[in-house]
Structure formats: C-alpha cells, structure tokens
Amino acid sequence: xxxxxxxxxxxxxxxxxxxxxxxxxxxxxxxxxxxxxxxxxxxxxxxxxxxxxxxxxxxxxxxxxxxxxxxxxxxxxxxxxxxxxxxxxxxxxxxxxxxxxxxxxxxxxxxxxxxxxxxxxxxxxxxxxxxxxxxxxxxxxxxxxxxxxxxxxxxxxxxxxxxxxxxxxxxxxxxxxxxxxxxxxxxxxxxxxxxxxxxxxxxxxxxxxxxxxxxxxxxxxxxxxxxxxxxxxxxxxxxxxxxxxxxxxxxxxxxxxxxxxxxxxxxxxxxxxxxxxxxxxxxxxxxxxxxxxxxxxxxxxxxxxxxxxxxxxxxxxx
Amino acid sequence: xxxxxxxxxxxxxxxxxxxxxxxxxxxxxxxxxxxxxxxxxxxxxxxxxxxxxxxxxxxxxxxxxxxxxxxxxxxxxxxxxxxxxxxxxxxxxxxxxxxxxxxxxxxxxxxxxxxxxxxxxxxxxxxxxxxxxxxxxxxxxxxxxxxxxxxxxxxxxxxxxxxxxxxxxxxxxxxxxxxxxxxxxxxxxxxxxxxxxxxxxxxxxxxxxxxxxxxxxxxxxxxxxxxxxxxxxxxxxxxxxxxxxxxxxxxxxxxxxxxxxxxxxxxxxxxxxxxxxxxxxxxxxxxxxxxxxxxxxxxxxxxxxxxxxxxxxxxxxx
DNA sequence: CTCAACAGTTTAGCTCAGCTTCACAGTCAG
DNA sequence: CTGACTGTGAAGCTGAGCTAAACTGTTGAG
Numbered sequence: 001x002x003x004x005x006x007x008x009x010x011x012x013x014x015x016x017x018x019x020x021x022x023x024x025x026x027x028x029x030x031x032x033x034x035x036x037x038x039x040x041x042x043x044x045x046x047x048x049x050x051x052x053x054x055x056x057x058x059x060x061x062x063x064x065x066x067x068x069x070x071x072x073x074x075x076x077x078x079x080x081x082x083x084x085x086x087x088x089x090x091x092x093x094x095x096x097x098x099x100x101x102x103x104x105x106x107x108x109x110x111x112x113x114x115x116x117x118x119x120x121x122x123x124x125x126x127x128x129x130x131x132x133x134x135x136x137x138x139x140x141x142x143x144x145x146x147x148x149x150x151x152x153x154x155x156x157x158x159x160x161x162x163x164x165x166x167x168x169x170x171x172x173x174x175x176x177x178x179x180x181x182x183x184x185x186x187x188x189x190x191x192x193x194x195x196x197x198x199x200x201x202x203x204x205x206x207x208x209x210x211x212x213x214x215x216x217x218x219x220x221x222x223x224x225x226x227x228x229x230x231x232x233x234x235x236x237x238x239x240x241x242x243x244x245x246x247x248x249x250x251x252x253x254x255x256x257x258x259x260x261x262x263x264x265x266x267x268x269x270x271x272x273x274x275x276x277x278x279x280x281x282x283x284x285x286x287x288x289x290x291x292x293x294x295x296x297x298x299x300x301x302x303x304x305x306x307x308x309x310x311x312x313x314x315x316x317x318x
Numbered sequence: 319x320x321x322x323x324x325x326x327x328x329x330x331x332x333x334x335x336x337x338x339x340x341x342x343x344x345x346x347x348x349x350x351x352x353x354x355x356x357x358x359x360x361x362x363x364x365x366x367x368x369x370x371x372x373x374x375x376x377x378x379x380x381x382x383x384x385x386x387x388x389x390x391x392x393x394x395x396x397x398x399x400x401x402x403x404x405x406x407x408x409x410x411x412x413x414x415x416x417x418x419x420x421x422x423x424x425x426x427x428x429x430x431x432x433x434x435x436x437x438x439x440x441x442x443x444x445x446x447x448x449x450x451x452x453x454x455x456x457x458x459x460x461x462x463x464x465x466x467x468x469x470x471x472x473x474x475x476x477x478x479x480x481x482x483x484x485x486x487x488x489x490x491x492x493x494x495x496x497x498x499x500x501x502x503x504x505x506x507x508x509x510x511x512x513x514x515x516x517x518x519x520x521x522x523x524x525x526x527x528x529x530x531x532x533x534x535x536x537x538x539x540x541x542x543x544x545x546x547x548x549x550x551x552x553x554x555x556x557x558x559x560x561x562x563x564x565x566x567x568x569x570x571x572x573x574x575x576x577x578x579x580x581x582x583x584x585x586x587x588x589x590x591x592x593x594x595x596x597x598x599x600x601x602x603x604x605x606x607x608x609x610x611x612x613x614x615x616x617x618x619x620x621x622x623x624x625x626x627x628x629x630x631x632x633x634x635x636x
Numbered sequence: 637c638t639c640a641a642c643a644g645t646t647t648a649g650c651t652c653a654g655c656t657t658c659a660c661a662g663t664c665a666g
Numbered sequence: 667c668t669g670a671c672t673g674t675g676a677a678g679c680t681g682a683g684c685t686a687a688a689c690t691g692t693t694g695a696g
Contacts, residue, residue: 031645075393338672
C-alpha cells in the first residue's frame with residue numbers, strides 16, 4: 001500500500017518546488033526525501049520526478065498523486081479535529097499569524113483571554129502580511145491567519161481556505177494637530193473641522209498626502225478614495241509603517257488615511273476624523289476547512305468574534 | 319499525527335470484533351495489535367477499547383475513529399486505483415468470489431478471457447454464497463463478488479458497496495424425461511408438454527416438487543411462484559445442490575425449478591421448460607466503490623458484461 | 637573557460653518503531 | 667477445578683527510515 005509519509009513528502013515537494021525545501025519543511029535531510037521518493041516511485045509503479053536542470057519537476061502522475069495526498073492528509077486532519085473535540089480541555093499548540101497592526105492591537109488581548117480560558121492551550125504568533133499568511137497557511141506552517149482585506153466583496157473561500165470576517169476596522173483621515181505649523185498644515189481648502197467630526201475627502205484635494213506604499217492595499221485605497229472624490233493627491237511620502245505616517249502627519253507635513261487599529265492607545269496627537277464617504281477595511285480569520293471543528297480553532301474564532309464585537313473604533317463608525 | 323497503520327488495525331478490530339481476529343486478518347500477532355492500540359490511544363488522547371469479559375469492546379470515540387479510518391483507507395485506495403489506471407498493462411491480483419453455480423459456469427470462461435487479454439493480471443477465485451461474498455467484500459478479503467439476486471428491485475448500492483447487474487438467468491421448470499417412470503412422473507395434471515415449450519406452473523399443482531431448502535432464495539422463489547399460481551406445492555425433498563435436484567427430477571421423483579446456468583452443458587436428460595409466468599434471477603457484480611476505476615475492476619466488469627451479453631440460456635427467454 | 641556553489645543521489649551505517657516470542661492474568665465452559 | 671481462550675506485558679530482534687559524507691551533474695559569476 002502507498003506509504004502515507006511518502007505521499008506527504010511528495011506533497012511538500014509539490015508545494016515548495018524542491019527536494020531541499022521539502023526536506024527543510026519536514027525537518028529531515030534531502031537525502032531522506034530522495035530515498036523515500038525512490039520507494040514511492042516503486043510503490044506507485046510510475047515515474048514521479050524528472051530532472052529539470054539541477055532541480056526536479058513533478059510528472060503528471062505525481063501531480064495526480066499530490067491531489068490524492070491532499071485528500072488523504074485532509075481526512076487524517078479531520079479525524080484529529082474530531083478527536084480533539086472529544087477532549088475535556090482544549091489543548092495543543094495553536095500557531096497564529098497576523099498582519100503587524102493586528103499582531104500589535106488585536107492579538108495580545110485575544111491571546112491573553114484564550115490562555116485564561118484554556119490553560120492547556122499554547123498559542124504562538126508570527127507577524128506576516130496577509131499574502132504571506134495565506135501561503136504559510138497552505139504550507140501548514142500556521143493554523144490560523146488574521147488578514148486584512150480592502151476589497152469587496154468578502155472572500156469566503158479561496159485556494160481551499162476558509163475566510164471569516166470578524167470585525168471591520170474603519171479608516172480615518174488624520175490631520176495635523178492644532179498648532180502644528182508644518183508646510184502641509186494649511187493645505188486643506190476647508191475650514192479646520194471640529195475634532196472628531198467627519199470630513200469630506202474632497203476637501204483635501206490641495207493637501208499633501210502621506211500614505212502607505214502604492215503597492216500596498218492601504219495605499220491603493222487612499223489613491224482610489226482621492227480619485228473617486230475627483231482629484232489626484234499630491235503625495236509627499238510613501239511609508240509602510242503606520243507610526244511613521246502618524247509622526248509625519250503630527251509634524252504637520254500632510255494628511256493621511258489610517259486604520260482605526262493603528263491609532264488605538266497611542267496618545268495620538270493628530271486630529272482624527274471619519275471620512276465622507278466612509279472607508280473601512282475588513283479583518284478576517286482564515287483557516288483550513290478540515291480544521292473547522294477543531295476545538296483550538298473554534299475557541300480562537302470565538303475569542304476573535306468577541307474581540308470584534310467589543311472593538312470600539314477610535315471615533316465610532318465601525 | 320495519527321498513525322494510519324494503527325487506524326487500520328482499529329478498523330479491523332471493529333470489523334471482526336476481537337483483537338485476535340484482527341491480528342489474524344492483518345497477519346500479525348495479537349500482541350502487536352494490542353501494543354499498537356496502546357499507542358493509538360495515547361495519540362488519540364481518548365480511551366478506545368474497554369474490556370468486556372475476556373474480549374474488548376470499542377468505545378464511542380473508537381467508533382467515530384473507525385469511520386474516519388474508513389474514509390482515510392478509502393482515499394488511499396482511490397489513489398492506488400487512479401495510479402493503477404495509468405499503468406500500461408493491467409496488473410495485480412484480482413480476488414473474485416462467486417456463488418457456486420457461477421463459479422462453475424461463469425467464472426472459468428471469464429477468467430480465461432481475462433488472463434488472455436491481460437497476461438500480467440492474476441485472478442483468484444473463492445466460491446461463497448451471496449451473503450458471504452458481501453461480508454468478505456466488506457472485510458476486504460476479496461475485490462469483486464458475483465452474487466445472485468431474486469428480489470426486485472435490483473440493489474444498486476448497499477452497505478457502501480456498489481451493485482451492477484450484468485446478466486439475467488431465467489429459471490426453468492424441469493420435468494422428468496419421457497419414460498422416467500418414477501412416482502412423481504405422472505403427477506402433472508396437464509398433458510405432457512412439447513419439450514422446450516413454456517408451461518404454466520399452475521398445471522403442476524398436483525406434482526411432487528423437488529426444491530432447494532426453504533431458507534434459500536431459489537426455494538423461496540419456487541414457493542412464491544407456486545403460491546401465486548394458486549397452490550401449495552407438495553414438497554418431496556429440499557436439496558441445496560442443483561445437481562442433486564436434477565438427478566431426482568431425472569429419476570422421475572418430481573418436478574423442480576432450476577436456473578439456466580445450472581443446466582448448461584451437463585447433458586441434462588430432464589425435460590426443460592420456460593415457465594408461465596416467466597421467472598428469472600439477476601446476477602450482479604459487487605465492488606467497493608473506491609475501486610470503481612481500478613483497471614483490474616474495470617477489465618473484470620467488462621469481461622462479465624461480455625459474458626452476460628453472449629449468454630444464451632438453455633431455451634432462450636433470458 | 638574555470639571554479640565555486642548548489643540540487644540531488646548514492647552508500648554506509650545507526651536508531652528506534654514495530655514485530656515475535658514467551659510468560660502471565662483474567663474469563664468462561666465443562 | 668481445570669483447561670481453553672482472549673488480551674497484556676517484557677525482552678529482544680529486524681528492518682524502515684534516518685544521518686553523514688562522498689559524489690554527480692548544473693549553473694552562474696568572474
């Protein structure tokens with residue numbers, strides 16, 4: 001009978017593209033992988049790998065086998081999930097990834113609550129951008145990804161993964177604080193708005209804009225918001241780190257759009273305003289569907305939902 | 319991760335009801351099975367077996383796990399089937415079971431044709447009654463079962479198995495040959511029919527009947543046919559073996575209903591007649607659905623279909 | 637072109653998972 | 667009570683699957 005371990009090695013080669021990478025992922029040597037694949041080829045009775053330069057490429061038969069291996073691995077994972085849900089206590093190690101802002105603002109309270117509720121559960125955290133999270137999830141390096149999404153409509157499944165939005169995070173326009181005398185401070189064509197009051201984006205057509213890089217989601221949202229309000233923004237700088245953007249705005253160098261989570265709890269001096277039209281990003285958990293019913297996952301999703309329900313954006317409007 | 323081998327041992331215990339039987343089925347010692355189950359319990363984190371007298375009984379958790387094990391095993395089998403269908407030649411060992419008449423009349427030509435068409439294919443045959451065949455198939459002791467069925471409508475699936483009728487075998491009334499002077503010879507109230515011509519069952523209300531045991535399908539069919547023709551047959555003897563029934567009929571001791579396959583090629587001297595109303599049994603192949611596409615199975619089913627299409631019942635009417 | 641870096645393979649040898657054997661404990665029928 | 671039977675535990679063996687290290691073939695930099 002086909003060895004399941006060998007099938008998983010083949011699966012890993014398919015995912016990661018080389019024997020070396022697969023070996024690293026499985027914490028064994030390339031030699032071991034190579035040997036196992038010789039055996040698997042004998043078991044399968046078909047050639048599975050062919051040389052391609054100094055690397056290997058999967059044959060069609062191997063690709064077929066990988067799909068079966070996915071099914072088999074999924075079935076085993078489903079059995080384990082079912083089994084874990086019969087345990088009295090939630091236990092095991094939950095590997096979570098989150099984009100940096102969530103890792104800073106969402107995960108600490110969620111992890112604390114989880115540990116309190118389930119003392120036998122260990123939670124580890126990596127910070128990864130949304131796209132990295134998804135590939136890590138597919139590589140089975142993490143169990144749960146927290147991603148931000150700016151596009152509508154919400155994905156509910158993609159690449160065999162299951163998405164579930166658990167909160168919306170409104171986006172705000174940050175203006176220089178009263179008295180900041182920087183060169184961008186007065187650029188808004190409108191009268192200075194009452195702090196906390198909604199502002200029309202189109203009122204800032206003449207302002208300098210501080211924003212995330214253009215290839216980022218938030219950068220694109222900002223651009224799109226300006227353009228749909230009828231103008232092309234004067235971009236003063238592109239910074240990935242939200243705290244840098246805040247610092248620039250506070251120094252009076254321009255205005256910028258920031259998500260609510262980024263301006264929680266940081267004694268932000270910039271003047272924060274909901275936008276008109278209102279903008280928001282969606283924050284979702286992503287899991288592998290076969291783990292849907294695993295108690296670790298169920299508990300974590302419940303805790304995230306709880307966080308989402310409790311989340312009070314800086315100025316409401318979430 | 320849950321060990322697949324251990325899961326299969328658990329599965330076998332569930333199927334066969336004891337550690338000893340499971341061990342025999344897997345060709346290892348009971349001790350090995352016992353040890354593996356200790357490990358599986360540790361992996362699962364749940365108790366799987368509980369003592370019941372000097373045997374063991376599966377817990378609910380174990381039963382759940384067995385269902386998962388079935389899924390996993392099925393997925394592996396499906397992968398193997400898919401893989402085998404990529405081979406150039408049909409190869410492997412096909413384990414067939416058939417009820418005795420089919421084993422005698424159907425399988426020899428079918429096995430010969432299969433071996434000729436696929437020299438690398440080995441076929442083994444066991445003769446088992448239909449019910450035994452089905453349990454053997456579920457126990458994975460055979461790959462293909464040939465069963466006879468007398469009830470309408472045809473089963474297409476049952477107990478996770480897949481049925482496929484490949485021929486109908488008409489049932490005939492066998493009368494003593496001309497000149498047989500036994501005590502049942504003249505019991506028919508009708509004029510002696512032209513050999514080979516259809517006869518009404520009701521014409522033999524006064525005959526002695528030689529039939530299979532009453533708990534057999536054919537015995538029940540015979541009884542039902544008589545009763546629905548309006549009489550209770552005088553039963554002279556119940557014999558399981560068709561050749562004994564034929565001998566008794568030829569000796570003039572009574573009349574009997576026999577399937578076409580049983581009276582092929584045997585120099586039967588009894589006078590054979592289609593019945594009015596006509597009777598037939600269905601002959602079907604049964605497989606495990608996950609092997610549906612395995613080339614061994616595909617070839618064998620094709621060969622059986624070919625046999626069914628060619629099959630000329632002794633007097634037509636099939 | 638040459639050489640170093642790199643991916644994969646091969647061989648030799650080690651380790652431990654999983655087996656057998658054997659002894660033993662609990663259960664049940666005669 | 668005794669003997670047959672099922673399952674468990676301890677001791678020890680075998681081989682599947684690993685590592686280490688030497689080797690082959692490919693690629694890209696200088």
